[in-house]
Amino acid sequence: MKKKNNLLLVAITIIGLGIFLAPGSANAQTGVKRTDLQKHDLNVPGHEAVQATIDFEKGSAFGKHTHPGEEVIYVLAGKLQYEVEGQKPVILKAGQVLFIPAGTVHSAKNVGNEKAVELATYIVEKGKPILTLVK
Template sequence: MTPADPHATSSSDALAGRLKRTELQNKHSSIPGRDIVQVLTEIPVGVESGWHTHPGEEVGYILAGTVEMKIAGQPSLTLHAGDPFLMPPGTPHNALDLGPDTGRMLSTYIVDPDQALASFVDTP
């Protein structure tokens, strides 16, 4: 498999139309039926990702900024640079950059390659 174009985004990633998303790598996993996709996401100050889900785990790390992570059925988390987070498969969530700078997060997804990486859902 050839390396992913570092400036490309997946056409099956609903968030790519709202946020700057750069796919860093996309490889088959040793877990049958799962790929590992790594994405750098930039969220401008005051912008929300919109409520969405992923078809597998999201293992994330805040590189810069302060992000409020709203998670369906749970209290919101305020994440700062250096904070990790884990989103279970299919869990609706919404990220809001609180500023004062652009939020940047690195997310590694362990997902079903036959489904969209991110899909918008109705507000829970």
């Protein structure tokens, strides 16, 4: 029975990740929507750049996760709180930036009174999932 429960948990995680990763999709549970803007191979073998906007409805959050490369964040609107492993939580407003090293566990939450939007640029290993959820 334990094995069945573990398989169910894996299936639910994969489905949830698929919803978040699908371009233009919304994750109704968290109120977070990602819109892909561009994706290009880099001159560094096996790496690519992916750029997307991430919309956070008021009070929404995206839990702990990692990326197979660096993430560069620019807040376009609203106020977002980021929790990055090994650092104190930080709140950023429109016009502020954040760098997240490869493989670092982090999360984001809209702590403002309106919708918040970030521009996320990922410099990642090609062929790997752009995001891995962490318990």
